[in-house]
Amino acid sequence: MKPVKEKPTDQVAWEQVAEYLRKTLDQDELTHCMRCGFCLPACPTYRETGLEQASPRGRIALMKAVADGIIEPDTAFADQMNLCLGCRACETACPAGVQYGRVLEQARAGIALREPSSRIVRGLRKLFFEHLFPHQHRLRMLGWGLALYRRSGLRWLVRRSGLMRLFPEHLREMEAVMPSASFKGVRERLGGILRPEGAPRGRVGLFRGCIMDVLFTETNCNTARLLVKAGYEVVIPDKQRCCGALHAHAGEEEAAKRLARDNIVAFRDAKVDWIVSNAGGCGAMLVEYVHHFQGDVLMEEDARWFSERVRDISQLVADGIDDLPLKRLEHRVTYQDSCHLRNGMRVTEPRDILRRMPGMTYVELFESDRCCGSAGIYNLTHPEMSKQILDEKMIHVKNTQADILVTSNPGCLLQMKWGIRRAGLEHRMRAVHLADLLMEAVE
């Protein structure tokens, strides 16, 4: 495949998108789909709509038709690509091993040339992708603002004054479950290097994430503390940035690569044995850095070094869980997979850990491998579909009768909190991140 350099910006005609897609879509990958349909039952958007074009097989056929020049891309094509959650459950189901996630990103990169259709989506994307995620300090300012807003009674005022009514219903509901953001991140709280306790197992670089470190600082701190307890030396390089996953999934490939490059350099300089992430969405992106720099002589080697070292927190903890001083916690727990952790990183350890935690009764959640509808900022861009998927999920969650619902990704965690609230289950159960639950159990 030839690299396409000139990336047109602004309002581009659909013909140009078509031309760009014809050059960039991976034809081999698309041809590899043998249209068996085995991916259909795995796909949440197919299940909700019953439409072939909202299935993986259908989306691949649409992309192939564009690549072959049978159809021209248009708004309907873009809508279909955007309706996809990017959960990649289809990849796990596919006997032919079609790398759906990669071609989807390629298609979205083409569509992104022309800007997404709705103004809300456009605005949200610009705000998040350009102005917030890449800038740790801005996120922190925002976090600080939010914290102030909460503490100062401003929140009360806003709610009372009915200002919230100006926002769509789902945003209002989400606001209610948002954790208080903090001004200080994990590095500010714990320092840049943490010494291990007990026999040393190696040196781990903590990937703190962008949203994770602002909204879930406590989870980041717990992740670091857990690793220390498990015998790892923890380094938190300051120069690291957002992982770029949301950019890549939305088709902002160049931006994603810039962020990736900075991260690779930051962790290489820190000379770590592992790079640990506690967010499925970030982790899956980090292990795929190597694909993003394929054929790039300057970066390929470093990217491989980086990707090979990426581990989810559960993987590092699972190895040493028997050495961790865990007290008995008598709970009924269930687990919702993070799609990217499961389908992207192929991580299976969280269940093992929950089963092995003293006192815990583990119940499997029906269809726990199915996307919860959070999917990056999907719940903001496609609230209706997201809610539909979430409400169905909550029926199964309720059936587990668990009092703790565990997840391994901030997006899913927020979505689950929102779901618990929507289903009126707040008094019966809570949603927590695996790292937080483990820390609760550490004596």
Added chain:
Amino acid sequence: MLSTEVKRELQAVVGPDDVRDDTETRLAYSYDATPMYQAMPDGVVFPESTEEVQAIMKIASRYRIPIVGRGSGSNLSAGTVPVEGGLVMVMTKMNRLIEIDQENLTATFQPGLITKQLHEAVERIGLFYPPDPGSMHVSTLGGNIAECAGGLRGLKYGTTKDYVIGLEAVLPSGDILRTGGKLTKDVAGYDLTKLLVGSEGTLAIITEATVKLLPLPEDRRVMVAHFSDLYAAARTVSQIIAERIIPCTLEFLDQGTIRVIEDYAKIGLPADMAAILLIEQDGPTSVVERDIERIAEICRQAKAAHVQVAQSREEEAQLMSARRSALSALARLRPTTILEDATVPRAAIAPMVEQINRIKEKYGLQICTFGHAGDGNLHPTCMTDARDREEIERVEKAFEEIFDAAIRLGGTITGEHGVGLAKAPFLEWKVGKSGIEVMKGIKKAFDPDGLLNPGKMFAKETRRRVVIM
């Protein structure tokens, strides 16, 4: 695209969301699981009841619009590709399991129900619906009935036609045809139920079906045998049956398939073996134990290089994983996978595999063979690249010769996937001129204007039989 009148009339029947003729929808219903076939319909419609199907049929007949029924589009004969345009009628919204009758041991459902879902529902109460096509997670029962789908348990339990006992179907005129019922015995006139099973959407649209159920077998066990000699493996298949043992599954993998699976899955298969037989028996525990022991003994006497009886469910899953990874492993090899369906009497398996190997050498192609040895249903599978025209021509010639070889050995051009578009040019080889004439007469009686799935089953031109050597 549909004309405005037609669209308006259809919308009045099914509502605005269930008629679509935008480019994305039309493209998404232009193909099925058959490689290399694609054609755009004019529109797509999603009925939710028999009455809606009737009304759609009446509109289509009035405007002479072709109608192509469709389940999940997992068929391998291009049976749902709308070669003459028209309306694709997607049955997946009619997916209710209407009743499980525990006194008569029957189940009644709408055609869009997914095969696997029926299995789960009946097995939960200790009953059993045997037809289990490899695609059962995705295929619909309507599609199974229209194709007379088989599966791994065909040898002992038969195929879809052995279970369907009653149907409701809508004719192009919009009239309803009811056949059979909950009866085990029924000889009132021609057997229209059997006629509709395997009719590939060319006679009527099936809107409801009743199938008979069996008690769920009490137990099952799995074993595997490796052979360094193809003929010894084939003889073993015949020997097992000659000993009056009918296993529920008797699968065959040839050397090519074994090598590809091993390269891909690394599960410790012997790459030097000519064939592997995978055998499963079900029934009362004592019978299963006895049968499996005797089969193992027969394999040993036939000089099998290795015989292994699974001792636990995990070991079973391990043994079966070879069969299950077959398709995945083959599909990952090259961009296009053509899975064919030549079937011979089971005594002719070894000569048939040898013929396939000779033909693949002759045309310089990569063809591996696996399949349901017990019932002679082989799936020679070609790994190729649809974009390489020259190679595809060789593939087509090779498959023509394979079908010819199958017929010479007393076999057929398709054992379970159906004729559709892909095999239509070869149908006459199997059924002869008078066979085609009778079939065309039947087609006329059901569908005088030729609106149902046109272009399928009956080709404009029959392929001339190739002369081998």
